[in-house]
Amino acid sequence: MDPKTAKLQQQQKEETVEQTGQHQAAREFASVEEMLREDAAQTEVPPALARRVADSIAQEPKPPRSWWQRWFARR
Amino acid sequence: MAKPVEAGSAFAFDEARPKAVPDSTTRPAGGGPPSIGDQPNWRSLEFGAIYEEHSRQIFYLALRFLGDPTQAEDATHDVFLKAYRKLGEFRGDSAMRTWLYRITINHCKNLLQTWHQRHMVNNADDSLWETAVASSESPLRVLEIKELGQRIQKTLDVLPEEYRLLLLLVADQQMSYEEIATLTEQSADAVRGKLHRARKAFVAQFQKFT
Numbered sequence: 001m002d003p004k005t006a007k008l009q010q011q012q013k014e015e016t017v018e019q020t021g022q023h024q025a026a027r028e029f030a031s032v033e034e035m036l037r038e039d040a041a042q043t044e045v046p047p048a049l050a051r052r053v054a055d056s057i058a059q060e061p062k063p064p065r066s067w068w069q070r071w072f073a074r075r
Numbered sequence: 076m077a078k079p080v081e082a083g084s085a086f087a088f089d090e091a092r093p094k095a096v097p098d099s100t101t102r103p104a105g106g107g108p109p110s111i112g113d114q115p116n117w118r119s120l121e122f123g124a125i126y127e128e129h130s131r132q133i134f135y136l137a138l139r140f141l142g143d144p145t146q147a148e149d150a151t152h153d154v155f156l157k158a159y160r161k162l163g164e165f166r167g168d169s170a171m172r173t174w175l176y177r178i179t180i181n182h183c184k185n186l187l188q189t190w191h192q193r194h195m196v197n198n199a200d201d202s203l204w205e206t207a208v209a210s211s212e213s214p215l216r217v218l219e220i221k222e223l224g225q226r227i228q229k230t231l232d233v234l235p236e237e238y239r240l241l242l243l244l245v246a247d248q249q250m251s252y253e254e255i256a257t258l259t260e261q262s263a264d265a266v267r268g269k270l271h272r273a274r275k276a277f278v279a280q281f282q283k284f285t
Contacts, residue, residue: 028215032242033242033246035215036243038223043134053151056152057122060156060159
């Protein structure tokens with residue numbers, strides 16, 4: 001086989017593999033909402049944030065209880 | 076309904092251990108029943124459950140609305156602190172998520188307003204988006220899922236603030252059109268109409284970043 005042809009065939013094969021790889025990674029969303037939901041699901045809340053909120057709350061005075069908390073407490 | 080606090084969360088951890096005391100001194104090595112001093116404080120545990128259930132959505136709204144992860148983290152912290160302080164005012168006539176969103180929206184809008192005033196930035200004329208040509212029905216395609224967040228942020232950044240907010244709220248399946256209408260102080264019909272235009276504007280802009 002002509003070396004040029006072999007090289008061309010190899011190049012075409014690699015491009016096909018690359019394209020297939022891209023195709024597998026591609027994802028289609030039917031709506032904007034679906035895409036945003038996927039994005040939200042992938043978004044991690046910074047792990048240190050819970051500790052930071054908890055620390056701030058620990059320094060707060062006890063907040064007044066809401067009517068439903070008082071109501072349940074009486075029962 | 077709030078889910079119970081997961082063991083190991085910052086809230087559960089805080090309540091199980093007095094401040095500045097090593098863990099090994101308060102709990103037997105084999106793990107025995109907690110002493111009276113270890114009894115969880117109901118108010119923090121209850122609030123911990125609220126945080127566990129809603130923090131992801133609150134952080135996501137702040138992140139995509141503000142477009143800055145550090146600001147979003149600060150905003151989420153401030154929102155939950157405000158919510159804690161105002162917990163007594165929560166009357167239960169809306170869902171907890173809606174109530175938290177209201178605090179988040181007000182907080183983020185204040186931040187943006189301050190930022191815009193400081194940087195003298197004006198939003199593009201909103202009417203430009205009325206003529207967006209893309210169809211909101213066409214599927215949105217992304218090659219690399221890891222780039223999704225960046226492309227979404229770029230797209231949202233150039234949309235009018237109201238469109239951005241409506242799209243983020245409607246993406247939360249817990250939110251009805253009526254709740255979004257109440258939150259954004261307009262009728263449900265107005266929300267539907269604006270969402271239609273917001274979707275078209277989003278798709279048109281999103282496709283530019285392909």
